[in-house]
Amino acid sequence: MRRQIPLLITLIVGAVLIIAAFIPRAPFGRLGENFSLYFDIIAVFAFLLGGGNLVRIHGARLVRGVGMAVTEAKKGGGAWPLRFVIEFPFLAFGGLKDRRGRDWFFSLITLLGFFAMLAAGLLKLGNPSGWQGNVTAPEGMFQDFYDSMFNPLQATMYALLAFFVASASYRAFRAKSAEATILLVTAFIILLGRTPAGAYVTAWMPESLSFLTVPNLANWVMAIPNLAGQRAIIIGIALGVIAMSLRVIIGIERTYLGSDEK
Amino acid sequence: MTNGVNKTFLEKMQAIDRRVIFLFIGLAVALPLLFHVVFTEKITPIVGAIYDRVENLPEGSKVLISFDYSPSTVPEIQPMVDAVLRHCAARKVKIYIMGLWATGQNIADETISRVLKPEFPAYQYGEDYVNLGYKSGNQGLINVILTDLKKMYTTDVHGTAIDSIPMMAPIRNLRNFDLILSFGGGFPGMKEWVLFAGDPGRIPVAGGVTAVSAPQLYPYYPSQLLGLMGGIKGAAEYESEVIRHYSRFENSSHPGIDMMGPQAVAHIVIILFIVVGNVAYFLTRRREAEND
């Protein structure tokens, strides 16, 4: 029962959606549309699952860490709350011997951020239209939190990659073989050709050789050889997706069901 | 002796502290930005195809703009969106906004209040533009609204019933749009729009993506994808073209063009790093071979 029914669900849903593409008539057309609609709605429960998991993990870590920190503070004798305050930097930032309790302060930050954002969003705090307003209204606190926390944090984390890509290029990008040289030369053409610098580098070229200017070369590389390689990859991936979808639908591929232990 | 000193230098070059490289990159970006280094841009055919399509849309055409990105890619994508929105509004087309990404809704609201409202005061909400907001489901959402948009969108972001919004009256599904523009760079995004809307519904799809995704989307152009803006370069090209044809936008912000200065300098610095890294590597190898 624990495996057969899920396999049956996958088979029916997958098969109906495929049949609906070839026979878009009742009952398949309508069924296919509804399955897709239900899928859209179930997808949102994954967000709740993510939030729930986060609270569970960080909540446990916080409780465990605070417990250990208090025990540590009590060891010194005297008034332990005072010791807790004095030794806070030690107790909060990695000073605890037991690894399992070490990051309790960071878990606290996670949970504070989580509940602040959740309250601002669910209660639509500061929203000019109250509960009936648009949750992302520019005047609302949810949007303010988004702008001042979510936005800079996510954007900067990705911006860090600029530094790492430069460092990696310096260290690892070596023209050791013919293949690596092709890769390197193409990268140079694109890096130059996709900025105004490329035009300046080959501005001296006569009109008859304009196809050899860096910007035009970059355009050609993107539109022909890059396209060819990407197309080969796309076709390869498509074959993989088609095969995997079929394996899932007919029940050969079952890894998504996990083990039987639980 | 000299050889030994040189060898040490080469070794040092190879084992240079990564923070030195970080500093160079930081300066390569910061200085041109502070000194406002700006270049002119020339439109490429793949971006020009989008511009021409929007330019030739009759007044009142229905354009769906999907905000499929998050703050992580805003610097690349937002300039494209601003330029396209201005172009669409100048062409007096009806703009329908939605998002496959939740963050798209926040960004759309911000864009509307920063670009559409102040620059196009005559543009009326519900008559000329509407924000349908975010819905979950990724490709599943596109699959549903391809046949029936109102199955998922019962209200707009303000909670107004979809049937009471005047510009929604002629819209039953995605096939009623004259053009779909997706802006994003990950999953779900442009590829899903091509696969699940453009191809099965025979609806023109175009838009802009991050530079990381752009090469992967070239194979769809031009048969399955009308046009493509790739990264900040694509944005700068579109901005330039809009300014060239519409003098009223000369004083509007054009972050794409502004960003191309630091971009060019940083690219050159990275090229130099690769060259220096290779020279140091090959010289070291040659020395080692000679010593052996």
Add this chain to the structure above:
Amino acid sequence: MTEQTVERRAIWYLLGFLAVVLAFVLSMALKGFTQQGFYVTLGAFLTLSILSFLYKDNIFYKMAEHLFVGVSAAYWMVMGFWSVMVPNLIGKIHPPAVKPFMPAIASQPASYWYLIPAVLGIMLLWRLMPKGAWIARWALAFIVGTTAGLNFIRYMASDLLGQINSSMVPLVVIQNGSLDIMTTISNLVLFLGVFCGLIYFFFSKEHKGVFGVGSKIGIWILMVTFGAGFGYTVMARISLLVGRFRFLFDDWLGLLK
């Protein structure tokens, strides 16, 4: 850790904390102690906290990172709740329940078919329970089945057949009665590139002889593809950094105006 080390560390943390508070207050003072000024300052502080990782891992980076995890999880929950749960689920099953939030749809007829995704969704949440995690498999099976069904058709039509179709280009292009050399070369590279790229990915036959030559050309084409991908990736990453610097220099410090 000795008592002395702890004390020294505590002093450093205290000094660092005071410096940050001072910088924060100074930044807000420059912005005139407005609410907007506070939010911009907070954004700048978090931006710098993340960038501080470039020097080395530190508590400011760790705090910012952990804050992001919490904030983003709540963000998705809020957006899911107001964008889908309320209008597309609760508002469908029992419309009067959404009257305080979305009165416009509170009078629409109820549709009990939506109990199916509601039940499956709750089953998915069962994973949070200590026992009976297998219950979530039903919902998971539905999600996997739908994804497989949708992808099977669309990848077949657009990515397999569509892409093969687009590769069928004329290998000799005649324009106005004469050979168009450039287009001919481009089309040849395109067709052979796709073909040889696929040969490279075909692992069921040893890459020797003519097949090996095809595979070799395939590798070269793929190297060009990866080179282009690398160039574009660098471009993307730099743009993101420019974006952050623009925020710091313009929105925060007002240097670009």
